[in-house]
Amino acid sequence: MYNLIFEILCCILDLFILKICFQSLFQHKKENISIFFRCSAFVFVEFLMLLISHCTIQIESTFIALLRTFISTFLTFLLTALYHAPLVHKIFTTIVFQALSAIAELFSAVIVEQITIHFYTNNPIDFNVTSAFISKLLLFLFSLISCIFLTRHKRTYSLSYNLLVVTTPLLSLVIIIFTPYPKLHSDSDSIHFLLSAGGLFLLNILNYYLLDNVLLVNDLQHTKKQLDTQIQFQTDKYTQLSTAYKNTRSLLHDTKKHFFYITECVNAAQYHVIPNYLQVITKELEHCYNQINTGNLVIDTFLSTYLKMAAQENIPFLTDIQVSTERIPTSDYALCVILGNLLDNSMNACRKITPPLERYIKVQIFTSQREFVIHITNSVPVNLYKSKKESYYEMEHGYGIQNIKKAVEDNWGTYTYFLEKDYESIVVLPIIS
Numbered sequence: 001m002y003n004l005i006f007e008i009l010c011c012i013l014d015l016f017i018l019k020i021c022f023q024s025l026f027q028h029k030k031e032n033i034s035i036f037f038r039c040s041a042f043v044f045v046e047f048l049m050l051l052i053s054h055c056t057i058q059i060e061s062t063f064i065a066l067l068r069t070f071i072s073t074f075l076t077f078l079l080t081a082l083y084h085a086p087l088v089h090k091i092f093t094t095i096v097f098q099a100l101s102a103i104a105e106l107f108s109a110v111i112v113e114q115i116t117i118h119f120y121t122n123n124p125i126d127f128n129v130t131s132a133f134i135s136k137l138l139l140f141l142f143s144l145i146s147c148i149f150l151t152r153h154k155r156t157y158s159l160s161y162n163l164l165v166v167t168t169p170l171l172s173l174v175i176i177i178f179t180p181y182p183k184l185h186s187d188s189d190s191i192h193f194l195l196s197a198g199g200l201f202l203l204n205i206l207n208y209y210l211l212d213n214v215l216l217v218n219d220l221q222h223t224k225k226q227l228d229t230q231i232q233f234q235t236d237k238y239t240q241l242s243t244a245y246k247n248t249r250s251l252l253h254d255t256k257k258h259f260f261y262i263t264e265c266v267n268a269a270q271y272h273v274i275p276n277y278l279q280v281i282t283k284e285l286e287h288c289y290n291q292i293n294t295g296n297l298v299i300d301t302f303l304s305t306y307l308k309m310a311a312q313e314n315i316p317f318l319t320d321i322q323v324s325t326e327r328i329p330t331s332d333y334a335l336c337v338i339l340g341n342l343l344d345n346s347m348n349a350c351r352k353i354t355p356p357l358e359r360y361i362k363v364q365i366f367t368s369q370r371e372f373v374i375h376i377t378n379s380v381p382v383n384l385y386k387s388k389k390e391s392y393y394e395m396e397h398g399y400g401i402q403n404i405k406k407a408v409e410d411n412w413g414t415y416t417y418f419l420e421k422d423y424e425s426i427v428v429l430p431i432i433s
Contacts, residue, residue, distance in 0.1 A: 005194055006133065007053075011046045013136045013201050017143050018042065018076070018097065020208065024147035025093050026083035038082055045075045073098050096150075100142045101135075108135035111177060133197055134176060140204060141169040161215055168207040172200045234337075295325040298335045299365065306343045306361075315350050315359045322366040329372050329431045330411045337407045339374060341400040342425050346378035349423060353381055360422075367431065374427040380419065 019042060023029075029038070049072060056064050076097055080090035112131040144165055176197070258281050265273050292303040303319060310317035328335065343363075350359045357379075364375040401417075404427070408415040413429035 006197065007050060009194075009198055009201055010132045010136050011050050013140065013204070014049075015042050015046045016205055017136070017140050018079070021097055021143045021147060022079065022083060022093070024151055026080070026085045026089075028084040030082055030084055033082055041079060041082060045079060048075060069098070069102075072101075096146065097143070100146060101139055104135045104138035104142055105131075107138050108132070130176075134173065137169050137173050137176065137200075137204070141166060141173070144169070144208075161211060165208065165211050168204050172204060176200065234340075292319065292321065294321055294323045296323065296328060296335075298332050298339060299323065302336075302339050302343055303363065306347060309347065310350075310361060313351070314355070315347075315361060318360070318362045320362075320364045320366070323372075324367045327367045327372065327431055329429050330407075334407045334411060337403050338427055341404050342374065342376050342427070345400055345425075346376055346423075349378050349380050353379055357382065370431055372429045372431055374425075376425045377422050380423045 052068060052071060056068060073094060077090065077094045080094060083090075085093075108131045111134055148162055148165075258277075262274060262277070265271070265277075292300050292307065294300055299321070303321070307317050307319070330338075343361075346361045350361060353359045359379050360377075361379075362377040364373070366373055405415055408427055408429065411429050412432075413427060415425070415427050417423065417425045
């Protein structure tokens with residue numbers, strides 16, 4: 001009876017390990033499947049595996065062992081149907097989990113044979129059950145390490161989190177392996193051992209969820225910070241556009257006044273006043289008028305603004321603009337998101353380069369017969385292009401790049417970027433007649 005209870009505890013831990021492994025590697029659950037059905041599927045698979053194990057445990061046959069492995073692999077693969085992922089990804093995850101299970105069972109058999117058996121003299125609890133418990137703890141440890149390694153590009157784990165999350169299963173292994181139980185002859189001793197094992201199970205499960213929730217809170221705080229940055233970014237861009245529009249209206253209004261004054265001077269034959277007055281007007285126009293003039297408010301405002309910012313910070317800002325404004329295939333809002341974020345990312349990258357290292361931004365915007373193209377090249381810090389950490393660059397700009405991708409996808413376009421000795425971003429939007 002105690003062996004059966006112990007095996008049920010092992011099944012519970014196995015179910016927990018499989019669930020967290022799938023959640024970490026697949027990320028996206030199928031929303032149309034209820035939580036009850038999802039949990040029931042995991043429990044049913046574990047029940048089948050326990051039943052098959054009990055029915056075949058007394059049969060020593062290579063064929064039966066292979067059959068058990070095949071059934072276990074097949075049932076594990078069926079559970080992947082609860083998640084959204086490519087077929088290759090599902091097959092890979094299934095094989096990895098089964099391989100980790102096999103390695104954990106092999107290690108546990110060696111541990112029980114070489115170490116633990118010396119501490120369990122006269123122990124009435126079956127050594128096979130003890131080996132199963134150790135194998136589940138090893139499987140949990142191996143799964144955690146594998147998930148951290150395989151998802152390192154999607155989720156950032158701190159060193160402290162990595163150490164904390166593997167400490168509990170490691171300590172549990174040390175406790176279960178090296179704690180001697182030389183006098184377990186009675187039922188009360190066996191119950192004590194089972195409660196201790198159950199407590200270790202519970203400790204591992206609670207510790208994982210506690211640390212995972214702490215990591216989730218940190219992720220949410222990081223997301224909130226990026227969203228706040230994006231809100232401020234959009235506010236700044238709106239202010240720039242609003243200011244440019246007001247300046248344009250003010251310029252038109254003032255120009256009419258200047259024409260009236262010059263006309264009056266001509267009528268009064270005061271020609272000597274006009275040259276000095278024109279010099280003053282020209283300086284005012286140069287101060288408030290955009291340096292880039294394509295006829296598109298977003299392009300003119302952003303390029304003129306960043307041109308001035310780059311000049312103030314001694315960053316060469318080169319432009320090649322050949323745009324037919326009536327052929328721009330997107331809204332001003334989407335263009336604001338795309339161009340604004342690209343220019344902002346370029347400026348931030350150049351600001352991290354310390355002179356006399358080369359800093360530059362090159363902007364090429366043009367319309368062809370079928371496409372509207374934005375091509376921006378900027379210098380990057382030396383340590384970044386030497387290691388070619390595109391994922392770091394994307395993580396650094398966070399929601400800025402995500403917003404660009406969304407705006408581009410909404411307009412049926414493509415957004416590509418790559419890192420060599422400089423960083424290039426290319427946005428191509430199709431012009432649909």
